[in-house]
Amino acid sequence: MARDTSDTTPLTSRDELIAWFADGEKPATRFALGTEHEKIPFYKADRTPVPYEGERGIRALLDNLGRETGWEPILDAGTIIGLASNEGGGAISIEPGGQFELSGAPLPDVHATVAELDEHLAATARAAEPLGIGFLDLGMSPKWTREGTPFMPKSRYRIMRGYMPKVGTLGLDMMLRTATVQVNVDFSSEADMVRKLRVGLALQPVATALFANSPFTDGRPNGFLSRRSEIWRDTDADRTGMFPQAFEDGFGYEAYADWLLDVPMYFVKRGETYHDVSGASFRDLFEGRLPQLPGERATVSDWANHASTVFPEVRLKRFLEMRGADVGGPAMIAAQTALWAGLLYDEGALAAAWDLVRGWTASERESLRAAVPRLGLAASIGGRSLGAVAAEALAIARAGLQARARRDASGRDEAVYLQPLEAIVAAGRSRAEVLLGEYEGPWSKCVDPAFTVCTF
Template sequence: MSVPTPDTPEARAPITSKRQLIDYIAAGEKPESQWRIGTEHEKFPFLTDSLAPVPYDGPRSIKALLDGLKGRFGWTGLYEGSNIIGLTDPHGMGSISLEPGGQFELSGAPLATVHETCDEVHNHLAQVREIGDSLGIGFLGLGASPLWTRAETPVMPKGRYNIMAPYMDKKGKHGRDMMFRTSTVQVNLDFSSEADMVKKLKVSLALQPVATALFANSPFTEGKPNGYKSFRSAVWLDTDPDRSGMLPFAFEQGMGYERYVDYALDVPMYFVYRDGHYHNVAGESFRAFLEGKLLQLPGERPTLHDWSDHLTTIFPEVRLKKFLEMRGADTGPWRTLCALPALWVGILYHQASLDGAWELVKDWSAEDRQKLREAVPREALQAKVKGRLVQDVAKDMLDLSRKGLGERRIVGCKGKTETRFLDELDGIAASGRTRADELLQLYDTRWNHDVRPVFRDFAY
């Protein structure tokens, strides 16, 4: 489900009606027997001797990492001009891509079980460690870069980022921080119908801040505490409100594919990709593009490939494409990379758990949801919603997820079901202490107010 849109004649044919845009999303519907789990996670490469960020070029570089993985493990290179910018599995089992500041991202294959996605994460980390060790490069799983300034952070040679970054500067204070200094883990999940999509979207939007609290893991910036448990989440509060946020319209009567398409049509564009070149159309409307009225490309009309590109530049807390993307969590250690898909699969892939989750959140108003979203980056599990601690809501959420995973009865290693992947989160919810709290305690004690040991103690 994370594989790029195929470059087919259909994808390259001009769009003639809004209905095609709606049908593009609706085509993601799948019967429950075909529902899959697509896990993506990012991490920060660093030079193990100096703790500096890894440049794109040179003997110890992002390019060398990609070339090493390609040569050693049989990945296929993706190029922009002469620059290698990613890798794909020749058998369609996921891809590796670069985020703007060199964050290394695995976009996993669509898999049937959490056991399989956890094996995928394990195998990927083993591969990057093998190549990284030979180059003196390590990988850190935190939600935000703990040490480097924006100026010290490298910029990857991808044309779209040269358009996005300057536009971000016009729309908020933290757009470049989002691009260059944050890392996330997310899971992509399926729906069976429009009604199923709407219910899953509403539940996951309402509970996304609770997931943010459980996974909070970014308390440092530029070598010191930043005042947040999830700085990554705080960054999004001041990053282009036109394309981010909690989507209050999703809870209104009449929500469906067409309502989301109408929203997406009016989200300002970044670029149009034609003939190997990114054309800067930042701020223009896809609706105008649909009518052939882009000033930069007069008379040009979009294709489904353009629509697919545009949907990837919309960044709400839960994103709808041909599947739903849970976007609220900081990246973290191996066990939390497996916990995130487990958490959401248990709720969204089991009807009774989905219904129970809706009972948890159905009385929350748009104002309640927004206040929760704004409180969680700083307060995490100690934030409140309608008088309840997020810590207690998280326990209820985990109970529902555990029930859903248990009902799947999918047994993996050592005869254990998928519920075992929630154990880490159960501990966090029971204690009320996030990984960010643990890091801050280390900073104040054993690390002696020096953030650099995080690279030693918490690298993959």
């Protein structure tokens, strides 16, 4: 979950709302990759979730990791809820159920992402070891109930916790029990943003299938390969989904801003206080007629924070967030970054990716989104299996990464990080399907081995 923005500059015109997105434009020479991943902590001794308080809780983990890294604490009402790099860019945060998130710095290539990830995982292991804490590399906690999952003391989460049951049945599961990996990419212009948003949205189900890794809930198979993805389909229809508006003629910053204006708010932050305005209109705040805060007018912070509380499969802020994948282990996190860098950061690859998806209709995209959490690569679109589409998308991504020609010290380009995904397509089986086979076989229909096998 994004760190809240602090910029009290008043917003006085609709044009300023639109310009906020345009201000993210960068020349292609400055394009970067930001990788964010969540991991689910547990006590190794008894496979139970980790609460916030206590000598071996999340607070202690954050304190230990702060000493390991030298990063500064992020506070909410005096309570440590994360860490921020002194050099800027990177941050640690906690999700509502204690999921531990690295929001990586903007980096030039996948090699740098891998180095950042390795350093983070090593520091986190050192911080967690004396507390007896391990981390699952699954997209959903496999055993604990929603009620049995601790809730973290973060003000915005308390507001969301009260609002979620009003707009869907699974929002609290999303908050408390799921874990994802996302990749943030840049754009050079409005037209470039629209191309990348459309390709990203159309191909999110491919990512969901390739990274499917959440087949267990409450100690047994849940009937899905990506239960995390299915949960998002019944979280809050006002702010989630495939965002079909992006494919309409004339779509751009203005249309996105108009949509965002009408998405109900969660909160307004003034100073250190989060005011619960859940369900209220940003338009009312913008016009100074919000009933809960009479006379208050919108600031840049309000707009930026509101933009972080919508959750389409690809989200626009001052960059684009690819949001469709379950988290996996380090190789899969690197593969996620490589996939989107290859598809979106080379002009030839981006054009080829658009050719791959441009003929799909809105109804076909929606049907695929509905099918893929359960069927994975066996889903179909346009008369083709998703496995075949994924193979073509991976070939495009490989060509794009080879064209980028970003090499590590051993002379390897970034395409090397696609190998786990290419192996999944070749086998026709996601990790979720492999784990279900283990559950039926060596695990003897018990999910406890996941706490040994499925860890960072």
